[in-house]
Amino acid sequence: MQRATTTGTGKYEALLERCRSLAPVPTAVAYPCESSALAGAVEAAEHKLITPILVGPAGKIAETARAANLNLTGLEVIDVPEAHAAAERAVALVREGRAEVLMKGSLHTDELLSAVVSREKGLRTGRRISHAFLMDVPTYHKVLVITDAAISIAPTLEDKVDICQNAIDLARSLGVQTPKVAVLAAVETVNSKMPATLDAAALCKMADRGQIKGGLVDGPLAFDNAISKDAATTKGIKSEVAGDPDVLLAPDLEAGNILAKQLSFLANADSAGLVLGARVPIILTSRADSVRSRIASCAVAVLVAHARRAAR
Numbered sequence: 001m002q003r004a005t006t007t008g009t010g011k012y013e014a015l016l017e018r019c020r021s022l023a024p025v026p027t028a029v030a031y032p033c034e035s036s037a038l039a040g041a042v043e044a045a046e047h048k049l050i051t052p053i054l055v056g057p058a059g060k061i062a063e064t065a066r067a068a069n070l071n072l073t074g075l076e077v078i079d080v081p082e083a084h085a086a087a088e089r090a091v092a093l094v095r096e097g098r099a100e101v102l103m104k105g106s107l108h109t110d111e112l113l114s115a116v117v118s119r120e121k122g123l124r125t126g127r128r129i130s131h132a133f134l135m136d137v138p139t140y141h142k143v144l145v146i147t148d149a150a151i152s153i154a155p156t157l158e159d160k161v162d163i164c165q166n167a168i169d170l171a172r173s174l175g176v177q178t179p180k181v182a183v184l185a186a187v188e189t190v191n192s193k194m195p196a197t198l199d200a201a202a203l204c205k206m207a208d209r210g211q212i213k214g215g216l217v218d219g220p221l222a223f224d225n226a227i228s229k230d231a232a233t234t235k236g237i238k239s240e241v242a243g244d245p246d247v248l249l250a251p252d253l254e255a256g257n258i259l260a261k262q263l264s265f266l267a268n269a270d271s272a273g274l275v276l277g278a279r280v281p282i283i284l285t286s287r288a289d290s291v292r293s294r295i296a297s298c299a300v301a302v303l304v305a306h307a308r309r310a311a312r
Helices: 010-019 035-046 060-069 083-095 109-117 157-173 197-209 223-227 230-233 253-266 291-311
Strands: 025-030 050-056 077-080 103-105 130-135 146-147 181-183 216-221 246-248 269-277
Touching: 010 291, 025 035, 025 083, 035 050, 035 060, 035 103, 035 291, 050 060, 050 083, 050 103, 050 291, 060 077, 077 103, 083 103, 083 109, 103 109, 103 130, 103 291, 130 157, 130 197, 130 253, 130 291, 146 157, 146 291, 157 197, 157 246, 157 269, 157 291, 181 197, 181 223, 216 223, 223 230, 253 269, 269 291
Parallel strands: 025 050, 025 103, 050 077, 146 246, 181 216, 181 246
Antiparallel strands: 130 146, 130 269
16 A cells, blocks of 8 residues: 655554574565566565565566565575466475465456455365455554455455454464454444444354453444544443444445555555465555555464464
8 A cells, every 4th residue: 555654652662572593484485577566575584584485486586576676585486477376386395284374466466366265275164265455554553454455345244253253363463362353333322224244243242242352342432432532432332342443344445445444545554464264374565555564464374374373
């Protein structure tokens, strides 16, 4: 996501600090044939976050490295001629146990995800795949997760259960003991004419009954009530989530995408991104991402990968 340049608030640096004592994670990088995509993997390796396995046309990767003045010494390159085959081979490396993280190079996101969701050779689990933006917002007191703003266009209630659980698990991997989830809508009251409010109410009850685990879920909450305790108090809302959410669960992709981009362009927020719900965390980087955002995305993936190791 392209955004204004910031100097950061220290929230992403805290994530990096948590990674310093962790071993680099083997990461399959699919088709890194453009300078920023290749640089992201190399920079993350230099920070000792990942051990990249570069999957794509070896000649083109080497040419890209020379043009961008990147040093590939010591990095494994698996020669695969074109993008779709590179995505399939990168996914295969995960299935073979050689990689614990998957990273997008310069191929289209759809090409990578088509290999991920393949029923026979992909990385599907029982969960729906979703995307989470981790936002470092200068005016907010902690890292804020926004989901889903990139994959699930019009999620059903059942989809939102998985999206919510994916985000809770992510926040727990980042060290949040009991993540607070604000389920967003336009209003804070349940209204049968507004499906997002019905979904929010159902998600809260499902969390109460243990169908969503590990987090504190409240909604529907309008954005002001979710972010501001004063706004919630003014409207008579009693909530442990209001004013202190770790996760904002958007009603649909359009709302989530607009919210994330508003924070980037109007609030000067940095964003890192991760695809969740597959067998391994998937790093989606963009050519417009800053170095800081690319490194932060890798750091988050490393923390998730190590949390999964610990769970196993």
